Amino acid sequence: xxxxxxxxxxxxxxxxxxxxxxxxxxxxxxxxxxxxxxxxxxxxxxxxxxxxxxxxxxxxxxxxxxxxxxxxxxxxxxxxxxxxxxxxxxxxxxxxxxxxxxxxxxxxxxxxxxxxxxxxxxxxxxxxxxxxxxxxxxxxxxxxxxxxxxxxxxxxxxxxxxxxxxxxxxxxxxxxxxxxxxxxxxxxxxxxxxxxxxxxxxxxxxxxxxxxxxxxxxxxxxxxxxxxxxxxxxxxxxxxxxxxxxxxxxxxxxxxxxxxxxxxxxxxxxxxxxxxxxxxxxxxxxxxxxxxxxxxxxxxxxxxxxxxxxxxxxxxxxxxxxxxxxxxxxxxxxxxxxxxx
Numbered sequence: 494x495x496x497x498x499x500x501x502x503x504x505x506x507x508x509x510x511x512x513x514x515x516x517x518x519x520x521x522x523x524x525x526x527x528x529x530x531x532x533x534x535x536x537x538x539x540x541x542x543x544x545x546x547x548x549x550x551x552x553x554x555x556x557x558x559x560x561x562x563x564x565x566x567x568x569x570x571x572x573x574x575x576x577x578x579x580x581x582x583x584x585x586x587x588x589x590x591x592x593x594x595x596x597x598x599x600x601x602x603x604x605x606x607x608x609x610x611x612x613x614x615x616x617x618x619x620x621x622x623x624x625x626x627x628x629x630x631x632x633x634x635x636x637x638x639x640x641x642x643x644x645x646x647x648x649x650x651x652x653x654x655x656x657x658x659x660x661x662x663x664x665x666x667x668x669x670x671x672x673x674x675x676x677x678x679x680x681x682x683x684x685x686x687x688x689x690x691x692x693x694x695x696x697x698x699x700x701x702x703x704x705x706x707x708x709x710x711x712x713x714x715x716x717x718x719x720x721x722x723x724x725x726x727x728x729x730x731x732x733x734x735x736x737x738x739x740x741x742x743x744x745x746x747x748x749x750x751x752x753x754x755x756x757x758x759x760x761x762x763x764x765x766x767x768x769x770x771x772x773x774x775x776x777x778x779x780x781x782x783x784x785x786x787x788x789x790x791x792x793x794x795x796x797x798x799x800x801x802x803x804x805x806x807x808x809x810x811x812x813x814x815x816x817x818x819x820x821x822x823x824x825x826x827x828x829x830x831x832x833x834x
Contacts, residue, residue, distance in 0.1 A: 508549030510542040513640065517647050521640040530557065534618040538649050542633060545569060545612060545623035558621070564614060568623055573610030575711035577718055583616035584721065586653075588714065589707045591663035592628040608707055611660070615653050617725040622656075632659030650723075650730035657715055658737050661744070664708070668747050671697060675754050682762050687769075690762055698755040705748045712741045779828050786820035 512524040515538040524532070524539075532539050543550040545568070554565045567578070567585050578585040592609040611630060612623040624630055636655055639645040646652040674697055681690050718726075719734040790813060794801060802809070 506549075508544050508547030508553070510544065511540075511637065512542075513540040513637070514538070515540065515640070515645070515647060515652070518643070519640070519645050519647060520643040521645060532619075538647075538652070539619040540652060541619070541621045543621070543623045544626040546625055550623065554621075554623075560614065568612050568614060568621070570612075575707060575714045577714045577721075579721055579723070581616075582723060582725075583614060584653075584718065584723065586613040586615065586714065586718065587611070588613065588657065588660055589711055590624075590630045590632050590660040591667060592630060608704065611656075613653070613656070615649055617649060617723075620649050620652055620656075630660075632656060632663055635659055648725065648727070648730075650726045653718070653726075654730040654733040654737070657718070657734060661737050661741050664704075664741075664744055667704075668744060668751070671701065671751050672747075675751060675758070678758055679754075682758060682765055687762065687766055691759075694755055694759055694762065698752060698759070701748050701752045701755065705745060705752070708741060708745050708748065712738060712745065715741065782828060783821055783824055786824060787817045790817055790820075 506526050509526070509529075512526075512529040513521045514524055514528075514532070514536065515521050517537060521540075529539070529541065543553070551569055554560060554568055555562075558565065560568065561580070564580060564585055573587060573589070575589055576587050588611050589608040590611050592607045609624060609628045609630070614621045622633070633656070636645060636652070636659060646655050674693070678690055678693055678697070715734055715738050719731050719738060794813065
């Protein structure tokens with residue numbers, strides 16, 4: 494809207510991450526708090542993004558947002574399971590998005606990747622999104638950058654479809670990283686430390702189950718949006734949502750494959766550990782068999798009783814040593830003959 498790039502201020506107001514007025518041409522204008530409070534539906538499509546658990550957000554949603562009390566309660570609720578509830582001409586939506594490192598925290602150790610809830614209210618004239626403080630959703634950042642370049646969404650339906658697309662798109666690097674870890678563990682099973690491999694397999698399997706727990710209902714939620722009869726959802730938006738659903742279904746199948754592979758690797762690891770234990774037992778058994786003849790001879794001649802042969806013979810010790818060596822060699826030959834060694 495207008496010449497030059499719009500001012501994309503971020504997080505200057507308590508609880509409010511940004512307030513954007515879509516220009517209808519792919520661009521936008523950043524609103525101040527006073528402009529936001531004075532907004533009317535005829536001014537254009539409004540996109541507000543808040544920190545859900547901030548006191549200022551709670552106050553705005555419950556008093557100034559103009560929401561029905563039930564909608565306000567749902568937007569601020571702790572419940573994070575993906576779902577969609579049509580209310581009048583709007584949609585109450587809860588989705589899950591990838592939480593990555595904030596731009597000002599790049600390079601810090603321990604910055605992980607996780608799925609966090611995104612609460613959305615959308616109707617023909619505005620979209621209000623909320624996420625927990627301390628998190629950062631890359632999908633929303635990318636949309637803001639596209640708007641800054643004049644290549645962003647133009648309507649609420651377009652914006653909602655793009656948010657859904659970006660949220661699902663950001664899952665792909667997470668799944669690729671998990672798949673690479675499975676390949677790495679497959680190589681480590683036969684050469685790595687069994688305890689380390691078992692621990693990583695357990696964590697990877699738990700993560701795949703957790704991701705699927707949220708992606709399956711997210712697929713159902715997006716499918717419900719695509720089949721909603723809201724007038725502000727155009728055919729193009731519906732087609733894009735269906736493509737997102739198809740991609741999400743492939744990701745769910747991908748997760749199932751990762752979970753199955755980890756199960757197979759766990760079985761392989763158990764087999765490898767069993768084989769190592771069997772080899773160790775065989776070696777201990779072979780060692781015990783080799784030491785049996787010397788032990789028997791030493792026990793017999795070590796008894797403190799009369800009548801032990803060779804007591805007065807100076808060559809008796811050499812005879813006994815030769816006998817022990819001969820029996821040990823015979824035992825070794827026998828163990829190899831029966832494939833014990």
